[in-house]
Amino acid sequence: MGKPARELHIGIIGIGVVGSSVVEILQKNRELITARTGVEIIVKRGVVRDLNKARACTIPLTDNVDEVLYDESIDVVVELMGGRELPYQIAKTALAQGKAFVTANKAMLAYHRYELASMAKTPIGFEASVCGGIPIINALKVGLSANEILAIRGILNGTSNYILTKMAQDGWDFAQALQQAQNLGYAEANPSLDIDGYDAAHKLLILASIAYGIKAAPEEILVEGISEVAPEDIEFAKEFGYCIKLLGIAKKHGNEIELRVHPTMIDEEKLLADVDGVMNAVSVVGDCTGESVYYGAGAGGNPTASSVISDLIAIARSYHISQSLQPSAMLGFITEQQYSITPKEQIKSKYYMRILADDKHGVLEKITAILSKNAISISTFLQKPQKPAHTDSTPSQISSIGGLNQPECAKILLATHETSELAIQNAIKGLQALESVRQRPVIIRIEE
Ligand SMILES: NC(=O)c1ccc[n+]([C@@H]2O[C@H](COP(=O)([O-])OP(=O)(O)OC[C@H]3O[C@@H](n4cnc5c(N)ncnc54)[C@H](OP(=O)(O)O)[C@@H]3O)[C@@H](O)[C@H]2O)c1
Incomplete structure (x- = not known):
């Protein structure tokens, strides 16, 4: 193999489950990664919280993030520590220092992705933040x-x-x-x-x-x-x-x-x-x-590290071609807001509903009246007597409420035709207010 044209120096903040796998895979697959990129990816330093912890990792370690963030020889900061606000500060500092930034941290990106995107003049990679080893990004x-x-x-x-x-x-x-x-x-x-x-x-x-x-x-x-x-x-x-x-x-x-x-x-x-x-x-x-x-x-050290390294390889490839860390062409977020979010109450779905109610005459009529008042129509209906304490009876499908030796409450399971979230939430409020309904009805949405 010929000598790689360049080296890409990285610092990894967090050498836990994912960080230690990143280090291991970069060592194990070093030759093939270098052959694929034309750039040798070198881990300069790792940051941990506790330097006294026993670990197999052979790279130089520190407990001071500044030794990565302000090290001029480091091109890419890889954040694998977890948390939300500290990683955000780390990301901002890394980008401000002109370094590329790679993370698996979905919690931080869920809140700060657009702030980082707006300031990034260098690549940001986040393939590992969604579904571990699946390259869905x-x-x-x-x-x-x-x-x-x-x-x-x-x-x-x-x-x-x-x-x-x-x-x-x-x-x-x-x-x-x-x-x-x-x-x-x-x-x-x-x-x-x-x-x-x-x-x-x-x-x-x-x-x-x-x-x-x-x-x-x-x-x-x-x-x-x-x-x-x-x-x-x-x-x-x-x-x-x-x-x-x-x-x-x-x-x-x-x-x-x-x-x-x-x-x-x-x-x-x-x-x-x-x-x-x-x-x-x-x-x-x-x-x-x-x-x-x-x-x-969707998780695990090696699958997640595979995605982290795919970002490093993408950065290394563009680095090899342009000899610089290109602006955040990698990011892929659509930055102009073209769409609005459907308000929650307008979302439409079919619903399954479980209602625990007194097993007595007239209750079912009250329940169906509330559903119908909210324009909710039922497609499927099942009623199961609640298993009474100290018996071995198993739930079974029955067709009506009432009768001798009935348990004192029953579970009513039903599915609705398509309706809105507003209608279903209003119906839940109405049902909850009924004396004969024992607890807040549970819903599960049905996706066709
Ligand atoms: N684990 C997975 O399968 C997976 C999958 C997808 C995404 N992720 C994401 O990847 C990130 C890392 O996850 P992980 O499972 O590898 O975490 P982890 O095993 O808990 O490792 C965290 C690492 O960060 C270090 N660290 C934590 N706080 C620190 C601080 N304040 N200063 C310096 N170092 C600090 C820890 O140091 P010590 O070693 O000294 O404790 C440890 O090395 C998270 O954002 C997570 O959501 C993980």
């Missing part, structure tokens, strides 16, 4: 760039997908499945970002910036997590040919983009329905391509 930014993107639907969070898979396949309840995810290291001790849907929302917003130029923050879109999904919801889904997945959805309607993250009943025949365990997948519908689906490992 590049697919949207480059491969599909001739298309108008009509819809994106993604299983963007492996932890939630693992939990929902276990609930569906092994009949576990949410708490059991979460506990197992924690035991296996798939869920953090505080799992809220994953199970409440915000991690998926961060990623959805990054994708929506590329597809549509959406500048919103996570709080501005509809986000619901999976913690209320119960075994009877899964049973209902199975009975009617659906499975439940936490989906991030972006859909274009004229000049509006609908953005939402929530547990979703999807047709069990769809490709996304077969994505199990911690795997991720994204379906993109383009006006030229139709649907294309991208599947793979």
